[in-house]
Amino acid sequence: MSIETPSELAPTDPSQPDPEELMSRAEIEALQLTRLQDAVRRAYDGVEAYRELYDSHGVSPDDLQTLDDLAKFPFTDKEFLRRAYPFKGFAVPMEQIRRIHASSGTTGLPTVVGYTDEDLDTWATLVARCLRFAGVRPGDMVHNAYGYGLFTGGLGAHAGIEKLRATVIPMSGGQTEKQVQLIEDFRPRAILCTPTYLLALADGFRAAGVDPRETSLEVAVLGAEPWTDEMRREIERTFDLRACDIYGLSEVMGPGVAGESGERQDASTIWEDHFRPEIIDPFTDEVLPTGQHGELVFTALTKQALPIIRYRTHDLTQLLPGTDRPGHRRMGRITGRSDDMIILRGVNLFPSQIEEIALGIDHLSPHFQLRLTRPDRMDQMTVHIERRSDCTAEDGEGAGRTLAERIKIRIGSSCRVVVEEPGALARSSGKLRRIYDERPK
Known part of the structure; x- marks a missing residue:
């Protein structure tokens, strides 16, 4: 034809x-x-x-x-x-x-x-x-x-x-x-x-x-x-x-x-x-x-x-x-998905992006978790991240605000950041679970 x-x-x-x-x-x-x-x-x-x-x-x-x-x-x-x-x-x-x-x-x-x-x-x-x-x-x-x-x-x-x-x-x-x-x-x-x-x-x-x-x-x-x-x-x-x-x-x-x-x-x-x-x-x-x-x-x-x-x-x-x-x-x-990509309000992001940004900020440790929820029908991501043990709680809170700002600028998605005390988050000797998806199925 x-x-x-x-x-x-x-x-x-x-x-x-x-x-x-x-x-x-x-x-x-x-x-x-x-x-x-x-x-x-x-x-x-x-x-x-x-x-x-x-x-x-x-x-x-x-x-x-x-x-x-x-x-x-x-x-x-x-x-x-x-x-x-x-x-x-x-x-x-x-x-x-x-x-x-x-x-x-x-x-x-x-x-x-x-x-x-x-x-x-x-x-x-x-x-x-x-x-x-x-x-x-x-x-x-x-x-x-x-x-x-x-x-x-x-x-x-x-x-x-x-x-x-x-x-x-x-x-x-x-x-x-x-x-x-x-x-x-x-x-x-x-x-x-x-x-x-x-x-x-x-x-x-x-x-x-x-x-x-x-x-x-x-x-x-x-x-x-x-x-x-x-x-x-x-x-x-x-x-x-x-x-x-x-x-x-x-x-x-x-x-x-x-x-x-x-x-x-x-x-x-x-x-x-x-x-x-x-x-x-x-x-x-x-x-x-x-x-x-x-x-x-x-x-x-x-x-x-x-x-x-x-x-x-x-x-x-x-x-x-x-x-x-x-x-x-x-x-x-x-x-x-066959990988770990998160789709948040139409924006694609990965845990490793959060890690890359966080490690560039003083006072924040590499220990973090991402929790996905859907309050008021809109997907929301909360980053729980530990402050470093050699900084004050006030320094940690300031670093958390910086993290939220940089995630918005570099990834294009708004999120909530909760700065935790050192040692507060679970550790793993195997594959670390970064993402906790609590959105209704």
């Missing part, structure tokens, strides 16, 4: 599905193979780190003759990208880069993501596809409460709203009272934010004397953190709206990798014309068949600036057959 380019396939009416959405499974896989071969070749020819990785494993782009051949190629992960910091992972000259995003990581170095003009257009198209799939329509007013900045959520969602030819309210995160006022005054039909923040907005409406069920909101597209069907039901009861999931991660693209049907609400559909998903056993690295639980791995098929081949997300889920879009498989709810 002939493979049309994305520009030839693009619909003129943003209210209608993209032609690729309606492809059969056979058509999707034929398109995937062509794009996969191009993507692997682009990575090998354009990025020294990929060339060294593949040469060391004895594979080359010529070995990719079928989709199953992808399993011959080694995995990549955050550390692979960090070693290319800041721009050595790019496969195009810097003059072709139109935007840079970044996410924080364990070593203090972020993973840097670049986008060409074509990448940005693809990203906006897929976010728009997710929004339309969820029930947002051209002409709708959409309140965007995802954070703007290096985090991909805010600007990624913003571009998708405009691509759909809807009207964006670029509110960003925080300022709950202002959010409530603008939703009341502007009367948007849809909202984009994290699920826990939408529940916090409900409390804001009640504090303002407004019943959340009486707002103008009819559709919520929620992501950036795991959430359950129980939380979906509570959100829908609280606001009298339809709540749908959206999935993405900055290294693969940002939000828009997968989105949920507003009619079925039966798990997020992965847009397989642009991404090839795999599920692997996180311990043996064996590729698992559709339906089995394991770690989600993505290959980006059309990215120009930053090739992503067999990227381990560490998200634990399963692949499911397609429903509303039969040619595209779905991903089940994220049930956990």
Whole structure:
């Protein structure tokens, strides 16, 4: 079959599905193979780190003759990208880069993501596809409460709203009272934010004397953190709206990798014309068949600036057959992670980041614990850390305030710090437990 380019396939009416959405499974896989071969070749020819990785494993782009051949190629992960910091992972000259995003990581170095003009257009198209799939329509007013900045959520969602030819309210995160006022005054039909923040907005409406069920909101597209069907039901009861999931991660693209049907609400559909998903056993690295639980791995098929081949997300889920879009498989709810990353109000952080910051502050010891709770429906992290025995309690309290400030600046998440007496926290002769997750399941 002939493979049309994305520009030839693009619909003129943003209210209608993209032609690729309606492809059969056979058509999707034929398109995937062509794009996969191009993507692997682009990575090998354009990025020294990929060339060294593949040469060391004895594979080359010529070995990719079928989709199953992808399993011959080694995995990549955050550390692979960090070693290319800041721009050595790019496969195009810097003059072709139109935007840079970044996410924080364990070593203090972020993973840097670049986008060409074509990448940005693809990203906006897929976010728009997710929004339309969820029930947002051209002409709708959409309140965007995802954070703007290096985090991909805010600007990624913003571009998708405009691509759909809807009207964006670029509110960003925080300022709950202002959010409530603008939703009341502007009367948007849809909202984009994290699920826990939408529940916090409900409390804001009640504090303002407004019943959340009486707002103008009819559709919520929620992501950036795991959430359950129980939380979906509570959100829908609280606001009298339809709540749908959206999935993405900055290294693969940002939000828009997968989105949920507003009619079925039966798990997020992965847009397989642009991404090839795999599920692997996180311990043996064996590729698992559709339906089995394991770690989600993505290959980006059309990215120009930053090739992503067999990227381990560490998200634990399963692949499911397609429903509303039969040619595209779905991903089940994220049930956990295969590493120790904490997702706190849409921000990814690791215990080792806290340790790195704390050890740079006088009077604080390396003995700490992270306790995760959900008071007032918002995730909260409390850092319990011992002061050093050679400092006073007053010095310790001052150091604790410094720790909270630096976590906010360097990681982007607010937390509470409790400075404990020396020896107050449990020790371990084996694997130390850093994280105590006390949030309701």
